[in-house]
Every structure is written in C-alpha cells, then in structure tokens.
Amino acid sequence: MQHFLDTAIEAARAAEVIIRRYYLGEFDVEHKADASPVTVADVECERAIKQVLSSAFPDHGFYGEELGRESADAEFVWLIDPIDGTKSFVRGYPFFSTQIALLHNTGATRELIVGVSNAPMFDGGQMACAAKGLGARLNGEPIATATTERLDKASLSLGNIASLGASPAWPSIGELVGRVHRIRGYGDFYHYHLLASGRIDAIVESDLNILDIAALTVILREAGGDITELGGAAIDLDTRTVLATNGRLRGLIEPFVANWDETRDAPRG
Template sequence: MAEDLSRYLDTAIEAARAAERVINRYYRGDFEVERKADASPVTIADVECERVIKQVLAEAFPEHGFYGEELGRESIDAEYVWLIDPIDGTKSFVRGYPFFSTQIALMRAGEPNNELIVGVSNAPAFGNGEMAWAARGEGAFLNGEPIQVSSVDTIGQTSLSMGNIGALGASKAWPKIGELVGDVHRIRGYGDFYHYHLLATGALDAVIESDLNILDIAALTVIVREAGGDMTELGGGPIGLESRTALATNGRLRSQLGPYFVDWDEARHAPRG
C-alpha cells in the first residue's frame, strides 16, 4: 500500500476505535435524545463521537477538511476531506439494538469527480464487534480478514437487500422494483451498514437504497468496490457529495440490475438526515 494511504487508513481506524470507546460509555445507558430540524434524533454520544474522531484526524492531518453529520463542514475546499457519520443509525442506538455504526471516509478532491480513497465502517455493538475497512487499490477487510463479493451472475440466483423501503415504495420506480422483487431469488431488508458488509463478504449479491446521505455510504462505497463490487446511484450516476440513493452489486449483476432503475430521478429524493 502506498505510504500515504496506509497512514490515512491507520488513522481512520484509530479514530473509529476512539469513537467506539465513547459509544461503549453511552450505549443502553441513560441519556437525553434531542431532535434535529428534520425530526431525526441526536444524542450527546453522536456529538462526542464526532469530536473525538475529528481530534484524532486533525492531529494527524491538520491541513485536511471535514464534513461531519453533527459538526458540519470545515475547510471543505481542502484537497483531502474526511466524511464522518459518528453514529449512523442513531434510532437503533437510542432504542438499544445494535444496527448502528461509525462511518469514516476520506475523499480526495478533483475533477471530474471527487475520489473516495479510504473507508472504515465500525459496528462495535453488533455481535462481537464488526469493523470493515478498505483503501483504494488494496482490497477490503472485515475484522482483519480479506473479503470478496460473490460470483452470482444471474438475477434468478440473486439475494437482494432493500433499505428505506417506504421511500422506494412511494417513488414512481416502485412498479419496476416490484418486478425486480419477483425476479430475484431472495429479498431481505437488513439496512444501514449491515447489508453492505454482507455484500462485500459475498453473503448478499445486491443492495438498493433510497433517502441516503453521502455520509451514510461513503466509507461503504470504498469497501464494496475494494471487495470487487460496484456502487452507483440508483439511476447509474456516480456516488458523490449530493448522492441520495445507492445501487450496489457484486459487479457481475450490474448490467442486469441497471435497467430496472434507468428512469430513476435522483433529484426527487431528499436525504434521510
């Protein structure tokens, strides 16, 4: 691995572990829950996690910018920008079930597209803890072991997971999605970090999701791609700062799944917050 990418990845893992220590202090404890303007929940744990993540990253890379779920944007025009969702799945965290994670990604600015180059996805309360990570060109790993997408190459054999199904159902694309549901082998709805981890390890073959924020999927995009898969918006556009949807596959299924979403209008769908 190139020296800089190795340093970026190691520091991102260190930052995720620092956030994990904060999470462990609060999870299933007594804390207040506030509501953002969009009615989504936020807790002291979210804010403290983001602060410790930024502290670790800023000490190592003071020239880098930040775009965080809770603390907003800082030096966003820097060459390198860290994308941080300290607790992706705060609703799960608040209710005391383990489908939440810390998402940390590094984006290198440039034309024609910003480039995601490092991703760390840590779910400390899930099972015995589940951390996935990847750096561009160096493969993906889950709890230290290399991971790879499946070899499934037909719709009829595909295991598909869908996230934010209510929003998908309210879209004009729902009839085509209904066709897809009937065509695949199996449907699941794991959501959040988990179905992307399953895709990257070969346990699922495709994921579709709407009403996202880039902070939810930036790190997972790196991980899925480095495991041999691909990830775009539902309509086929590249993942970027304004992305609101995701179509992730094992790569072999891209040409077969893409036509189901060819008329998807990304602009109609707002982020979930």
C-alpha cells in the same frame, strides 16, 4: 494510503470507547430539524474522531454529521458520521456504526479513497475497512463479493425505500422482487458489509445521504463490487440513492430501476 487507513481505524476505535460508555445507559435525546435524533454520544464521538484525524493531518478538512463542515475545500476531506443509526442506538439495539471516509479533491475530480465502518456492539464487534488499492477487510480478514451472475440465484436487500416506493419505478421493483432468489431488508451498514463479504448480491436503496455510504463505497469497490446512484450517476456529495451489486449483476438489475425519478428530492437518511 496505509497511513490514512490506519489513522481512520484509530479514530473509529476512539469513538468506540465513547459508544461503549453510553450504550444501554441513560442520556438525553434531542431532535434535529429533520426529526432525526442526536445524542451527547454522537457529538462526543465526532469530536474524538476529529481530534485523532486533525492531529495526524492538520491540513485536512472535515464534513461531519453533527459538527458540520470545516475547510471543506481542502485537498483531503474526512467525511464522518459518528453514529450512523442513532435511532437504533437510542432504542438499544446494535444496528448502528461509525462511518469514516476520506475524500481526495483535486479540483477537477473528487474520489473516495479510504473507508472505515465500525459497528462495535453488533455481533461481538464488526469493523470493515478499505483503502484504494489495498483491498477490503472485515475484522482483519480479506473479503470479496460473491460470484453470482444470475438473478434467480441472487439475494437482494432493500434498504430505506420511501421515495423509491413513491416513484414510477415501484412497479418494476416489484417485478425484480419476483425475479430474484431471495429478498431481504438488512439496512444501514449491515447489508453493505454482507455485500462486500459475498453473503448477498445486490442492494437497492433510496432516502440516504453521502455520510451514510461514503466509507461503505470504498469498502465495496475494494471488495470487487460496484456502487452508483439508482440512475447510474457516480456517488458524490449530493447522493441520495444507491444501486450496489457484486460487480456482476448491474446490467441485469438496472432495467428494473430505470424509471426512478431522479428529480424527486429524497429525504435524508
């Protein structure tokens, strides 16, 4: 497991070199079918990540944000979002990260077992990483979720919530906002780093995809937290929503998202 993690970190650092070269520079921006931006940096980063990983693990498959799927039915598949937060990258502010996760596919089950989330331009650089059974770290230091057990003491972050806001659950989300101690909207990688390191207590989010949160799922679980879809289903390749907590608040928050309409198609994050 450690070898998988070490190689994922090496791949993230390879992408970081490319990110630093392009950040705040001039580059062309194209738009995909869903109107989300993509740059030459996104593509170069994903190629660099794949090069590192495929050299170490030639039998592994890939599911990448920019380059698509390759041997996606392999026992081990790497999930890659080279620049999660391209809009931030393009506009020159540091709320973006490289997300790399490893999925173990046994045929009967799929399990995320390694996660690296690297935000090289944020606050001097912030890397969170974890592997199953090895705990979670932030910039090399062990991290754990907070011990908060009461809603009136909890800090809640709302991420992308467009679909949630249009759902039957929205009135109860408003009630939840009035019950917690503090409400924030950190978004992207950052509120997951905060949750895993004990600085906020829960996250509610819609309008994302698995590549946005696969690595963060491993990191949060290894830090002592829990994460599912809003309806309680396990995180999987078709995940579009998240309820994540410090591992102590789930039972208190779940009733407020119980009316989430799981038949609604949330757009990609």
